Amino acid sequence: MWWFQQGLSFLPSALVIWTAAAFIFSYITAITLHHVDPALPYISDTGTVAPEKCLFGVMLNIAAVLCVATIYVRYKQVHALNPEEPQITKLNKAGLALGLLSCLGLSIVANFQKTTIFAAHICGAVLTFGLGSIYMFVQTILSYKMQPKIHSKQIFWIRLLVVIWCGVSAFSMLTCSSLLYSGHFGSDIVQKLHWNPEDKGYVLHMITTAAEWSMSFSFFGFFLTYIRDFQKISLRIEANIQGLTLYDTAPGLINSERTHLLSKDS
Template sequence: MYPGYCSDTGSIAPERCLFGVMLTISAFLGVVTMFVRYKQVEALIPLEVTIRRWNKTGLALGMISCFGLCIVANFQKTVFIYVHVLGGILSFGFGALYISIQTILSYKMQPHIHGKQIFWIRLVVLLWCWFSAASMFFSTVVLHSEIHGVEVLKKLHWDPQEKGFTAHIICTVSEWSLAFSFVTFFFTYIRDFQNICIHVQVQLQEPDPHTSWPDSETRHEKSLLLAGSL
């Protein structure tokens, strides 16, 4: 259950315009980071079938999470409430699963590939993530049970004296805490990414002799999306 209180200040113009732009950029950066991490693990342990499966599953979950973030950015809670909630569930739910899988990969890759220290750091962040998610869920349940006949998800202004205010604050803090746990987890990639080199490789090929091109000098370009060296 996703209340969307982080989105309160991004529900009206012009704040929602900036909110949408920033979250869309964040989603793009998240996709790039997850893809680089995927290629890194693939290059480090290319023959381990189990790790390769975990790695592919993690990438898929990460992409879904970033897609959910785009939905949150472009469908405001006061306009498309159910679509916005769906985006939040995809973003936070699948994002937490992505962090879980990457922590498992760190455990399986230690001590030869990953040090034990980085695994324990990621495990702590993972526990932080799930604790925040659980706190947000239960506080949302309490909030909805305390307030009846009010569209809580569309409520933007709260009075400290009104019923449900405490649960609202706990839920909001938990949601921000969950978001910061995601950012912190990405920070743990910094040292890993310092050990790899990424470049785009372009190969020029001769045209197919059976294909008629108006210009005989035409060349086909084939770009490898990512070529990494460790």
């Protein structure tokens, strides 16, 4: 059995591969059609102009669904491993809420380009990167509290390093983008897709885009750490139907369904 056939390890793998493919294909298309500059454009700039914005939107919507599934499975796994730990339960629920909101933000970014509805695009980016970063931090705390009995110390340290990487990238992006969009470098920056080294704010632009790509890769790295954990969990659906037909029945014989979505492998 291959590693990606064990448990649900294909979920985080598919999430990372599919999202990376969305970025790469949109980037190649935008560069080929000369819609953006080859040197570190914003990720969203590679999905701003048709036809690449169509590809970008569809692929990121699918990525958001994969992300929802991954975050939910992680939530159920932690819940199953620590059913009677109140602090871990609260952190786990907080992580689920943060993760789902981050997925919503990813879908918003995919469908609202910055050159059309800038406010919605920025809102989506804040949900994706902002709450996504906090989600990673919460999961790292959970990894710390679950070691060494359930989580290895190695996984905790890897996740901690990835979270630090994400934090440095987020701070750089937030600082430089705030300066860049402060109004001191012109009012057309939102619509600007091509940059020259002589342009005002070019250095800030390059730092911001580099930090954005770096932060995205830190997200990839974090979800890849789930592969080993997801190899130990499987998906099972069990349906129990009461009644001989699907028509309305007498009281007490109403059809019902009971499902066990997730169960931990022994």
